Amino acid sequence: MEKITFATQLLQYLITGLTIGSIYAMVALGFIIIYNVTEIINFAQGEFVVLGGLVMVVFHVSAGLPLVIAFPATVVLVMLVGILLDRLAIRPIRKPSVLTLIIATIAASILMKGVAMVIWGKDPFDLQAFSGRDPISFFGAIIQPQYLWVIGFLILITISLSIFFNSTIIGKAMRACADNPDAASLVGIDTKKMILLSFALSAAIGAIAGIIVTPISLMEYDRGVSLAIKGFGAAILGGLGSFPGAILGGLIMGTIESFGAGLISSAYKDAFALIVLLAVLFFKPSGLLGSVEISKMKRF
Amino acid sequence: MLRISKLPIAIFFAIIICFPWIAKHIPAIGHYPDLMVFAGIYCLITIGLSLLMGYAGQISLCQAAFYGIGAYASGILTVRYGMNPWLCMLIGMGISALVALLVGAPSLKLKGHYLAMATLAFGIIVFIIFNEEVELTGGPDGMRGIPGLSLFGFQFDSVNKYYYLVWAFVFAAFIFTINIIQSRTGRALRAIHSSETAASAMGVNISRFKIIVFIYGAVLASLAGSLYAHYLNFINPSTFDLFVSIKLLIMIALGGMHQIWGAIIGAFLITFLSYEWLHFFGEFEIIVYGGILLLVTIFLPDGLAGIPGIIKGWFRN
Amino acid sequence: MKKHMFIFLGALIAFSFILPYTTFAADSYKVGALFAVTGRASFLGDPEKKTAVMVAELINKAGGINGKKLELIIYDTEGDATKTMLFFKKLVNQDKVCAVIGPSLSGTSLAIVDEAKKLKTPLVSCAASYKIVYDAKTKKQRKWVFKTPQTDTMAVEAIYSYLKKRGINKIAIMSVTSGYGKSGHGELVRLAPKYGMDIIADEKYGPKDQDMTVQLTKIKGNPPQAIVNWSIGPTQVVVLRNWKALGMTSIPFYQSHGFGSRKNIKLAAGAAEGVLSPLGGCVVATALPASTQKDVTMKYNKDYQAKYNEPISTFGGHAWDALYLVANALKAAGCDKEGIRNELEKTQNFVGQHGVFNFSPDNHIGLTWQDAFYMTVVKGDDFTLAD
Secondary structure, three states: OOOOOHHHHHHHHHHHHHHHHHHHHHHHHHHHHHHHHHOOOOOOHHHHHHHHHHHHHHHHHHOOOOHHHHHHHHHHHHHHHHHHHHHHHHOOOOOOOHHHHHHHHHHHHHHHHHHHHHHHOOOOEOOOOOOOOOOEEEOOEEEOHHHHHHHHHHHHHHHHHHHHHHHOHHHHHHHHHHHOHHHHHHOOOOHHHHHHHHHHHHHHHHHHHHHHHHHHHOEOOOOHHHHHHHHHHHHHHHOOOOHHHHHHHHHHHHHHHHHHHHHHOOOOHHHHHHHHHHHHHHHOOOOOOOOHHHHHOOOO | OOOOOHHHHHHHHHHHHHHHHHHHHOHHHOOHHHHHHHHHHHHHHHHHHHHHHHHOOOOOOOHHHHHHHHHHHHHHHHHHHOOOHHHHHHHHHHHHHHHHHHHHHHHOOOOHHHHHHHHHHHHHHHHHHHHHOHHHHOHHHOEEOOOOOEEOOEEOOOHHHHHHHHHHHHHHHHHHHHHHHHOHHHHHHHHHHHOHHHHHHOOOOHHHHHHHHHHHHHHHHHHHHHHHHHHHOEEOHHHHOHHHHHHHHHHHHHHOOOOHHHHHHHHHHHHHHHHHHHHHHHHHHHHHHHHHHHHHHHHOOOOHHHHHHHHHHHHHO | OHHHHHHHHHHHHHHHHHOOOOOOOOOEEEEEEEEOOOOOOHHHHHHHHHHHHHHHHHHHHOOOEOOEEEEEEEEEOOOOHHHHHHHHHHHHHOOOOOEEEOOOOHHHHHHHHHHHHHOOOOEEEOOOOHHHOEEOOOOEEOOOEEEOOOOHHHHHHHHHHHHHHOOOOEEEEEEEOOHHHHHHHHHHHHHOHHHOOEEEEEEEEOOOOOOOHHHHHHHHOOOOOEEEEEOOOOHHHHHHHHHHHOOOOOOOEEEOHHHOEHHHHHHOOOOOOOOEEEEOHHHHHHHOOOOHHHHHHHHHHHHHHHHHOOOOEHHHHHHHHHHHHHHHHHHHHOOOHHHHHHHHHHOOOEEEOOEEEOOEOOEOOOOOHHHHOEEEEEEOOEEEEOO
């Protein structure tokens, strides 16, 4: 094994940081989609990721379905869970203050974690990497093929979302709900349907994140909370409500962790990312790309 | 909502005073005073949190950090430096107040979810420090040998003695907090909650009030932490992690955050559910816990403290 | 809606009154067990609980102890210190158990060692740290506390002496930031000078981290002669995959004894090949030479596989040892706490899942690393003895 240079090390930190950051970005996107329509931070977002990974294990490994069938089947199933979450936990709430809604999503995440534990047990599960595990060498740094899948899917999701929200009627209707729900319902948009759709969409993105990260990090029932915190942090860092912000926030969080661990101290790497987040908030309370208006809204 | 009638308070504390005697005569609940000590410790934190969230309308996901700062101040100063426990308790409260001021001043300018994230981040950072600074805190294996409390030669060395000590603190905090709520400060807080702009126009110094309440909550949490440390004689970081902050939030929501009683009811219910009643369900415990929480959120949006109001409503109809 | 709420509240109130009244069989020996069955340390508590339940069944099927049934009362601590304390007091004061086995974690064990003394109840911990039985103030073994697992000190000594034998002295260590990793990390650092080990890198990662490429890349910049990793759960598998992907397989990789489950080899999907770890007898039962140790461990492997349809892990064996030790003491002393404690302390040549236990007033650990650990290397899908 040849020794690697400092430059190669830095490159490796960047590659790994961007990959992990892409996962955070996907979780953050899930947060933003629901937030934009409902102003709820859905703390069960991490559970969608966990379910994505675990359901995929059932379809792909246990049932032996080929990847191209198991993948969409998993996404659809988790979307159904997202819809159920809205129908059973969010919509029935009689006095929906934001805090009550947050508690409802926390309750739902506890419930989902418990159900996942009973169904899948406590052991971690593995998925095969989509295109093998033979690492690709890149200027001396190593790229696992699955890294490329993760980054690729983030790009794909970003493009699809921007097409959806900018060029389709439903997407535009969802944006209208986000801007002004009362006006939206006046012009005949069914706000409830849009909320339902936002939950389905964000569950789908969570599921995709879960499916593609499992071959890298394995998946077990209680990983949701840590992913949700990272994703929430990314969404806040980028500025709540902003899609580019969520992606930027995720990538920055991942990269800071990676460089922090590589260059300063791996024990405190999570703290570095959070300190940067706090510093940004103190100087720019609306996050990097968030609108000042949203940050000033007070909904408790 | 601002007027809090005195009769329920008197009845409640009368029950608290008699409870150890009742428990002694019913074997099946003989160990309940032990649980009540922890319920009381949680009550101290939720009372402060209730004032912050329910009355001032500010969210905090870092109460467990202040709880931990109090506990570790007591633990470290008594075990490593052999200081007087009561003095350590005060020092812990002082440190918490200072930290709350430093963190609160910039954080409380943040709104809504941004504030939630900032407090969450602060809580996690504090936890990481407890976990990593092994030399000082003992790391994840924790710190043991923290002495018990005594006052003028009187040792609080049994469950019942400690029970009365903790509940005396809760009583004091409760009365003090009610006085705050019913004072000019309380009205100012309500004003902030309903509309910051309006409150500010009326001449309420919003940020000052918010910081004061934040510090008050932190000091109470710190006191709770010290009481915990001296009771269990042992502390470890996971007692003060993010999940505990969330649990405290759940207590407030479950009990009802717009009434001070909600803080007490929530602390009681969650303590007994998670420490006693739910383990009957074995591995399904977590599902039942989540389920109960969800049902309460859906059907009782004002928490359990809202039930009397609902019943009154029925009679009126 | 109103009706539903009434039912719901009624049920809640009913719970609080009905639940405490659970009845117990009269003619039995009660033993309490505190395991972290769910929560962050479920990888310990889950196999421990399963094992303890199985052992109790086996004992009762064979006629019980002195004709009495062994009744196991298990509480799930979730790895929480407060819960552990409350449940321990409840076991002693309410359930009136003769002895307690567990808790699963060093932290939760340390939380109740003083209470065990106060309540004069024998406690056989299933956690690693030597501090559980050793009181640094009096420099004596705690009177009422014993433990069955090998200590981290032993595991580190087993690894370091093996490294030394191979002429390796420049190492990198990696550890997870949970209690398990922290405690191993402490011993790795503390014992390094004694074995002449030079730790040239000391990397950490969180228990829920997705990837350890960064930490390994850092190590790669200044390659050591060996890497010693101390973690548990998914991270100990992920780190192996990263080690392989980064092409670092020429640097031998040592795992802690926590690696001892065949599930981990399977999860690593080929990346565990050649990985070394010091493991207790029960995990390498098939590779052991014919002996009582082999018979005992083989039987446990077979029973567990048959009952739960999954391979054993190293941790379940600790509960096996703890419960049989208590059962033997019960047989000799009956339900007399002081007697049980004395019998436990007198235990000699007890062949358990992790070696031969010899307790004495100066030794409440009972094992030595020389016979409690076998250095193993992963070949194919199994652990084999390393030379």
